[in-house]
Structures are given as C-alpha cells and as structure tokens.
Amino acid sequence: xxxxxxxxxxxxxxxxxxxxxxxxxxxxxxxxxxxxxxxxxxxxxxxxxxxxxxxxxxxxxxxxxxxxxxxxxxxxxxxxxxxxxxxxxxxxxxxxxxxxxxxxxxxxxxxxxxxxxxxxxxxxxxxxxxxxxxxxxxxxxxxxxxxxxxxxxxxxxxxxxxxxxxxxxxxxxxxxxxxxxxxxxxxxxxxxxxxxxxxxxxxxxxxxxxxxxxxxxxxxxxxxxxxxxxxxxxxxxxxxxxxxxxxxxxxxxxxxxxxxxxxxxxxxxxxxxxxxxxxxxxxxxxxxxxxxxxxxxxxxxxxxxxxxxxxxxxxxxxxxxxxxxxxxxxxxxxxxxxxxxxxxxxxxxxxxxxxxxxxxxxxxxxxxxxxxxxxxxxxxxxxxxxxxxxxxxxxxxxxxxxxxxxxxxxx
Amino acid sequence: xxxxxxxxxxxxxxxxxxxxxxxxxxxxxxxxxxxxxxxxxxxxxxxxxxxxxxxxxxxxxxxxxxxxxxxxxxxxxxxxxxxxxxxxxxxxxxxxxxxxxxxxxxxxxxxxxxxxxxxxxxxxxxxxxxxxxxxxxxxxxxxxxxxxxxxxxxxxxxxxxxxxxxxxx
Numbered sequence: 001x002x003x004x005x006x007x008x009x010x011x012x013x014x015x016x017x018x019x020x021x022x023x024x025x026x027x028x029x030x031x032x033x034x035x036x037x038x039x040x041x042x043x044x045x046x047x048x049x050x051x052x053x054x055x056x057x058x059x060x061x062x063x064x065x066x067x068x069x070x071x072x073x074x075x076x077x078x079x080x081x082x083x084x085x086x087x088x089x090x091x092x093x094x095x096x097x098x099x100x101x102x103x104x105x106x107x108x109x110x111x112x113x114x115x116x117x118x119x120x121x122x123x124x125x126x127x128x129x130x131x132x133x134x135x136x137x138x139x140x141x142x143x144x145x146x147x148x149x150x151x152x153x154x155x156x157x158x159x160x161x162x163x164x165x166x167x168x169x170x171x172x173x174x175x176x177x178x179x180x181x182x183x184x185x186x187x188x189x190x191x192x193x194x195x196x197x198x199x200x201x202x203x204x205x206x207x208x209x210x211x212x213x214x215x216x217x218x219x220x221x222x223x224x225x226x227x228x229x230x231x232x233x234x235x236x237x238x239x240x241x242x243x244x245x246x247x248x249x250x251x252x253x254x255x256x257x258x259x260x261x262x263x264x265x266x267x268x269x270x271x272x273x274x275x276x277x278x279x280x281x282x283x284x285x286x287x288x289x290x291x292x293x294x295x296x297x298x299x300x301x302x303x304x305x306x307x308x309x310x311x312x313x314x315x316x317x318x319x320x321x322x323x324x325x326x327x328x329x330x331x332x333x334x335x336x337x338x339x340x341x342x343x344x345x346x347x348x349x350x351x352x353x354x355x356x357x358x359x360x361x362x363x364x365x366x367x368x369x370x371x372x373x374x375x376x377x378x379x380x381x382x383x384x385x386x387x388x389x390x391x392x393x394x395x396x397x398x399x400x401x402x403x404x405x406x407x408x409x410x411x
Numbered sequence: 412x413x414x415x416x417x418x419x420x421x422x423x424x425x426x427x428x429x430x431x432x433x434x435x436x437x438x439x440x441x442x443x444x445x446x447x448x449x450x451x452x453x454x455x456x457x458x459x460x461x462x463x464x465x466x467x468x469x470x471x472x473x474x475x476x477x478x479x480x481x482x483x484x485x486x487x488x489x490x491x492x493x494x495x496x497x498x499x500x501x502x503x504x505x506x507x508x509x510x511x512x513x514x515x516x517x518x519x520x521x522x523x524x525x526x527x528x529x530x531x532x533x534x535x536x537x538x539x540x541x542x543x544x545x546x547x548x549x550x551x552x553x554x555x556x557x558x559x560x561x562x563x564x565x566x567x568x569x570x571x572x573x574x575x576x577x578x579x580x
Contacts, residue, residue: 085419138422145462147423148438148450156421267443329457 005061012056015041016279027143029136031282031341032372035365038286045291058287062280069281070349071250072274073342075232078254079267081134081156081163083202085258089157096154096319097161100337103315104130104308111307115300120177121360124351127173128364129308131166133341134159136372140336140379151329154320155336164202166343167251171198173347174245177354194242202255209259216262224262225269231257245353247346285345286365288352293362301366308367309374312338313385331386332379339375340368446470498568499529499560506555507578516549525567532558 015037023030039045045053058066086093105126112125137159141147175191201208218224232250239249257266294301316334325333348364351357378385416428424442431437434454441447445467450459465473475481504511510518520526531544534556544551553559559575561568 081421085421088419134422142423145448145450145459147420147440147448148426148428148452148459148462150457152420153418153426156423160421327457 005059008056008059009061009065012062012280012283015056016283019283020279027139028376029133029139029339029341029372030279031133031135031345032369034279034282035286035289035345035368038283039289039291039365042284042287042289044287044289056283056287058284062284062287065277065280066284067246067281069274069277069279070247070346071232071236072270073278073281074247074251074346075254076267076270076274077134077163077342078167078251078256079258079263079270081160082255082258082263083160083164084206084263086157086160089153092154092323093157093161096323097158097165099319099322100158100315101130101162101165103318104311107307107311107315111304120354120356123173123176124347124356124360125304127169127347127350128344128360128367129304129340130169131162131340131343132159132312132337133339133343133368134163136339136341136375137336140339140376143376144379146332146336149329149332151320151325151333154323154325155333158319158337162343163251164255167202167248167255168195168198170248170251170346170350171195171239171242171244174248174350174354175243177350177356178243190243194244197242198244198248198252201252205256205259208256209261212257212260213262216257216260221269224265228266228269245346245350247350282345285349285361289362289365291362293358294366297359297363297366301363301370304363304367305370305374308340308371309338309378328383328386331389332382335378335382335385336375338371338378340371344368497562498565499562500568500572502559502561502572502575504553504555504557504559505576505578508553508555508576509574510553511555512552514550514552515547520561520571524563524571526561526563526571528559528561530560532560534558 016034019033019037020030023033041053041055043054043057045055047054056062083090108126108129109122111129112122116122116125134156137155141152141155146152172191172195175194176187179187179190216224216227218227232253235249235253236246237249239246239252257263313334316337317330320330320333344364344367348361351360413432414430416430418426418428420426420440424440424444427439427441429437429439436452436454438450438452438459439447440450447465447467447470448462449465450462452458453460515528518524520528528547528551529545531547531551531553533541533543533554553575561571563571
C-alpha cells in the first residue's frame, strides 16, 4: 500500500482502467468488475507473507472522489432517465412500471422480513433488490442488438419509472434510517413528509424549468460547467439538511434539470465526469467489503438471487402483458430487466452511513455480482426460455385435459 | 410518403421507425454517442433480420448519398422531402405559368412567398441535364421547362407550386 495519496490514486485508476478495458472487450458493463477488483485489491484483500494483494486503500481523497462519483452518477441518471422523455407513452409506462416495481418491491419487503425480521433491514433489503441497473441493461440491449425492437421502449420506460421511484424511496429511506433512534411513528411521518415534498417537486419540475432555463442560459462553457457543478453540490447539501441522502439530492436535481432546455448540454458535460469518478465509487464500495463476510451472507444472497430472477420473470412478463406485448417480446422484457447495480450499491452505502455495517454491504456486492453473471445468460436465451415455458404450459394443459377426460370417463 | 415513427430511447438515443412500401420496417437508432444502427425487420417479424452499424461520419455520407446529393434519378417532379417543418420540392416550370419571364427578385420569393430557391436545373429537349444554377441570384429569370429546387414551409411551398406549375389562362 502506498502512503502517498497520488500514488494510491494512480493505482486506483490503474485498476479502474483495467476493469473498464476488460468490460469493453467483453462488451459488458464495468460495474461488477470494479466491485470485484475493489474486493481483491482493497484493504481487506488476502495477504500472506510476500504475496500481499492489499495494494490500494480507501484514503480520505478516495472517499471524497467516490462521493463525487456517486453524485455525478445519479445526477446523470436523473438527466437521462427522466419522465419528460417518455411523456408520449406515459400511461403505458405508468402501468408497466408500477406492476413491475410494485411486485418487486413487495417481494423485497417480504423476503427482507423473512430473513431479518426487523423493519430497517427489511426496508434496506427491498431497496437493494427492487430496482434494476440501467447501466448494465442498456449495455446488454446494445450488445444483443435489441435496441430497435418494439419491446425495448417498454424496458427503457420501466427504467425511467424505477428512477423516479428510487428518488422517492431514497428520500424516504435515508430520513428513516438516519433518524432511527427517535420514536418510530414520528420518524416515519417526517420521512413520509419529505417523500411527499419530493413528489411535488417532481410534479412541478416542468413549471420550475422556466426559471431554471433562465438561470442556465449561459453562453460561456466555463461558467455553465462551474454553475452546474455548484448546483449539484448545493442539492447534495440541501438534501443533507433535510436528512435525505445526498445521492437522492443529485438524482432529484438531475430529474428536474432534465425538463429544461439545457439537459443535453449538461449530459455532455457530466458524462465524462461520471465515467471518471463513477468508477471510483464502485471500486471503493468493493474496497470496503471484507470477503470473509461472504460466507455469512452467501446463503441469503443466493436465495435472494433466485427469488429475484423468478420474481422478475413473473413481474416482467405480467407488466409486458399489461402493456400489450405478447409472446417472445414479453419474454424478452422479462429476461432482460434482471441485473442490479448502481442503486443497490447506493442503498447499501446508505445503510453503512446509518451504522448498519457488516451484512448489507457484502450481501449487496455478492448479489450484484451473481445477478451480473446470470443476467446476460438469461437475456441471450429469452427465446429458448419462452419456448420452454410454452412447452411446459401446453404439457400442463395437456395433463389437465387428460385428467378431465379421465374424470369424465369415470362418471 | 411513408410513416416515420419517432421514439425516445432514454440512456441510448433516439429511434426512427419507417414503414416501407413493401411492408417491411426499417429502423434507425441514433445513439447519443454518435454512431447509428440500421435494422431491417421483415414484415410481421418482431426480431430484426439483420443490422449494421455506422459511425457518425459514415452515416452522414450515406445519408447524402441516399438523399440524392451526388446523383438523382429521373422523375424528380413528384419527389418530396419532409423534415419536420421543412419541405424541399422539385418543381417544373409550366409554359404558361405566372412566374415565367419574371426574376426571383421581381417576385420577391423570400419576402412574399416564404420560399427560397436552392437551385435551378435546366434540361434540354431530351431530358438531359444542361446546366445547374446553385443558389441563383435575384436577377435569375424563370423560363418554361426549368426545374426549380426550392425550400420552405409546407404551406408556402404548396402555394409557390401553384404559380410555378399551373398554366395561367
């Protein structure tokens, strides 16, 4: 390990570069690789005698860059996956998204309660497992050449819905977790109040955009960039004052600014920053994880992975049917929205700041890694899964028919 | 005209779906990163039969080839191009039309009609291209048989079409 901050930072970026390069070669998202490298070369890495893999540590500067990375990541997500983009198909997306997210959320809550039996853990568990990773899924869609398919519009629409859901849920959850010590009902109510405030802020985004347009109509690139960055930090700070995680503040700012005329310019400016520091965020999440703890959570993680896949296939299929997609297209939808990523990591990080250290972070890491392995396999075989499902369905109805005939024969 | 359906793909870019006369579908995805992908869906299929990827530069070149910047087939009269509000039209000047013998400046095309003449193509009797005046000045006089390439809003171009192609009585 290097004491010198620049050397440490240099090494961190060598690992990020390695992950990004490999991911690019494999045509897959870099998120799971970054977490993995963080685990195996961070401060908790194995080290025996001369073979010491503890190469990088989470210094103060890395911590700061990782926080900035989370802010850029969520700000960018808010800009890209905003409600304004899907206004034309609003009703369909509302329908599909609420079925998909609703079912997944209930599954998360239910299993969280079964495994932990306490409210905060249950809420964190639901937060980690409900929302899928748009970064991984958009990469997957591009890789499988499905971007032009009709059902892709619904898949990306569900991503938008999840984004808005997460802005609301994060603002509720962080208030709740950070204030746990106080009386349950008052915390619950104040968190609910914050969530309702956020909801109306999102509803009023269009109206706000008139003022924001004026504020941001700056020709100079320098002034514009600095102002936008200051706005992100301000949003993070204000969120903190309201006892909401700064990540939710940045996400919310992104969602609001997406309605302005400057959304495209903001995306162009902040995409490289997200690329740079988002990597630090995922790597340092991995670095904070002690892989020895995997043993304790592996059972839950594996069960949760299977539950997520099964639940997702069902929820995806139902929401696809509700939106008018049939057959293979519905199977594509169900098999594609499987991967979890950035939001799971954000929620696990939030749990850590609330003092819930030890279980949630290794669980989230293992869960994201397992689903990252499973999701491309499932998405690629959507057609086969569909034919198999149809085959079994026909078999099942065949058996029913035989049973029916048999019963009829007896009478 | 075929129907073009536009859809936003959040996080990726934009999608344009064109229903072709053959009832196949051509889908163009323009990624925010700059490259384009073209997909061909045979009629009734929900999975693309094939696709290819073009860089930003290549797609601009291909776009101008398809748009006829280098070579245009015959039968230009009926060709119309609609890009949102913009309409580009190839009009053949009729022998007895109102504009015959008048110059662009005299008619005040830009001011009075909201139409800009991009080019004038003169053909000889065999339909072969004789001369092309690109961006002609205000002194240019319209003569029967010329093909006027003009651009403007849909309504304006239609009104201009009236006085170029209809015989005055």
